[in-house]
Amino acid sequence: MRTLTLVRSGIATSVQDAGRTGRQHNGVPPGGAMDEFALRMGQHQLGHRADEAALEFVYGSLAFTTSAPCRFIVTGAPAIITIDGTKTNSGQVRETQAHPMVNIKPIGQGVYSYLHVTGGIDTPICLGSRSTSPRERLGGLNGQYLCDGDVLPLGPERTRSEPSYPVTSNISAPETLLLRFIPGFQFDLFRVETRHHVESQLFSVTPRANRMGITLDGNPIETGVASLLSEATCYGAIQIPPDGKPIILLNDRQTVGGYPKAGAVIRGDCRRLVQSQPGQRVQFVAITPQEADRIAWLEHHYLETKLA
Amino acid sequence: MEFTVDPAGDLGFRLAFSTTPEPSLTYGLLVIQSAARLQFNDALADSIVGYTTLTLLFRPMTLERERVHCWLEEQAQRISDPADIPDPAHKTVTLPVLYHSSVAPDLEWLAEDKGLTVDGVIKLHSENSYFAYATGFAPGFCYLGTVDERLAAPRLRTPRAKVPAGAVAIADRQTAVYPCSSPGGWRLIGACPTPLFALEADPAALLSVGDTVKFEPISIADFKNMQCDQRKP
Numbered sequence: 081m082r083t084l085t086l087v088r089s090g091i092a093t094s095v096q097d098a099g100r101t102g103r104q105h106n107g108v109p110p111g112g113a114m115d116e117f118a119l120r121m122g123q124h125q126l127g128h129r130a131d132e133a134a135l136e137f138v139y140g141s142l143a144f145t146t147s148a149p150c151r152f153i154v155t156g157a158p159a160i161i162t163i164d165g166t167k168t169n170s171g172q173v174r175e176t177q178a179h180p181m182v183n184i185k186p187i188g189q190g191v192y193s194y195l196h197v198t199g200g201i202d203t204p205i206c207l208g209s210r211s212t213s214p215r216e217r218l219g220g221l222n223g224q225y226l227c228d229g230d231v232l233p234l235g236p237e238r239t240r241s242e243p244s245y246p247v248t249s250n251i252s253a254p255e256t257l258l259l260r261f262i263p264g265f266q267f268d269l270f271r272v273e274t275r276h277h278v279e280s281q282l283f284s285v286t287p288r289a290n291r292m293g294i295t296l297d298g299n300p301i302e303t304g305v306a307s308l309l310s311e312a313t314c315y316g317a318i319q320i321p322p323d324g325k326p327i328i329l330l331n332d333r334q335t336v337g338g339y340p341k342a343g344a345v346i347r348g349d350c351r352r353l354v355q356s357q358p359g360q361r362v363q364f365v366a367i368t369p370q371e372a373d374r375i376a377w378l379e380h381h382y383l384e385t386k387l388a
Numbered sequence: 389m390e391f392t393v394d395p396a397g398d399l400g401f402r403l404a405f406s407t408t409p410e411p412s413l414t415y416g417l418l419v420i421q422s423a424a425r426l427q428f429n430d431a432l433a434d435s436i437v438g439y440t441t442l443t444l445l446f447r448p449m450t451l452e453r454e455r456v457h458c459w460l461e462e463q464a465q466r467i468s469d470p471a472d473i474p475d476p477a478h479k480t481v482t483l484p485v486l487y488h489s490s491v492a493p494d495l496e497w498l499a500e501d502k503g504l505t506v507d508g509v510i511k512l513h514s515e516n517s518y519f520a521y522a523t524g525f526a527p528g529f530c531y532l533g534t535v536d537e538r539l540a541a542p543r544l545r546t547p548r549a550k551v552p553a554g555a556v557a558i559a560d561r562q563t564a565v566y567p568c569s570s571p572g573g574w575r576l577i578g579a580c581p582t583p584l585f586a587l588e589a590d591p592a593a594l595l596s597v598g599d600t601v602k603f604e605p606i607s608i609a610d611f612k613n614m615q616c617d618q619r620k621p
Binding site: 101102103104105106107108110206207215216217218262264265309310311312314315316317334335336337343344345346347369370372373376377380 | 421
């Protein structure tokens with residue numbers, strides 16, 4: 081069996097694929113790659129299917145070797161890759177001999193990167209997915225973030241796909257990132273000033289950001305809504321805890337919650353948010369469900385074009 | 389019963405009734421959940437019943453907004469008369485519990501706070517039967533109600549960093565068993581040796597919304613035996 085050994089495991093490195101569906105009614109979060117575009121770009125470049133897993137890592141830092149020659153690509157937050165002493169860029173398929181030393185170093189853009197290796201990371205499927213949910217200890221390697229020295233099985237290599245073109249990272253840091261959201265949940269119960277406050281004030285990304293959610297800083301939002309009976313959350317939900325600092329709920333969120341919610345940020349903007357570093361300014365903009373659908377269609381077709 | 393149907397993000401809908409939680413409402417929500425699974429098939433990624441809500445989450449590029457909205461409104465109308473809801477075939481689960489201060493740091497505090505004896509707390513908690521209103525928080529976690537008001541206890545101001553797996557807990561008039569070790573702010577009054585979530589089991593979660601749960605006091609010796617049994621392959 082071909083294996084990959086993590087020489088330097090980096091930060092919050094975990095096995096991820098597209099995540100789990102159909103388990104939220106048991107309290108199991110969907111999990112999956114935080115940047116779905118980056119995951120799919122990498123899968124496509126290696127001729128992988130949507131269920132083949134990659135390694136997700138944070139702030140572009142990792143070192144690995146493999147037991148056999150392999151092809152790999154790093155997508156998402158861009159990085160400098162050194163293969164046995166030779167420097168190259170991320171975003172393009174690279175080949176190595178057996179037992180290479182591959183060092184990945186950040187260049188300071190974005191947050192989440194993905195290391196795809198031919199055959200995919202072949203850890204056992206757990207509840208329909210290889211994705212790691214560290215809090216629940218599900219999936220991946222023993223349900224945990226990976227450590228230095230961990231050895232991961234690689235799946236069988238498929239027939240080679242055509243030589244590939246470089247993948248652009250799509251990661252940018254605009255002065256203000258718009259978080260377009262569909263109002264919902266308790267938003268109508270918020271005071272009028274509060275609803276205005278949500279949209280008119282600027283917030284910023286804090287370091288309290290992980291696979292569960294991203295906490296924003298700004299003038300506290302006073303919802304005037306007491307805690308509620310537990311109800312389902314959803315991807316992108318804008319949860320307002322008692323301290324008034326909004327938390328955008330993401331892949332490893334708790335499936336139910338009792339804090340008031342203003343609505344939910346659309347998926348495309350969540351993906352840009354997860355690649356934003358602390359300090360990034362953001363602004364909420366309410367949109368209609370129909371506008372959200374139009375944006376989703378555009379982004380879907382953009383991705384399909386990229387994957388054509 | 390008044391209800392609203394609103395978006396839950398860009399892939400979902402949330403049906404919410406503005407009433408207090410009732411088992412009959414939960415049965416109604418479960419009826420709609422089953423119907424939704426048939427109606428929308430693979431397009432429906434997840435459906436989650438809360439205390440007074442049902443949330444449907446769809447796969448990307450499959451949500452027909454108008455159709456789902458209308459369908460949910462029709463369904464909600466149908467369950468608005470609880471007499472029409474079929475009697476659900478849900479299970480009753482009896483969970484063994486060791487109520488002892490060695491495994492329950494808040495048991496004696498609760499007795500004192502409520503002017504009861506420890507035995508009085510055990511009696512009030514274990515003689516009641518509980519309804520599973522919602523699941524979530526952690527895999528296999530189930531929100532059970534309704535706790536006798538003489539035991540209603542506020543959450544800890546600062547949650548414990550680590551509540552052990554199996555901890556039996558009270559918050560306000562809800563009770564639950566922590567399926568796995570996690571942070572938690574509920575008051576701990578006992579320990580249950582039965583696993584609530586096991587990947588090897590089918591289904592993995594022991595409890596579902598709509599189930600009835602009873603707690604049966606056990607001795608320290610029984611507790612230790614059951615714990616040993618769990619560890620056997």
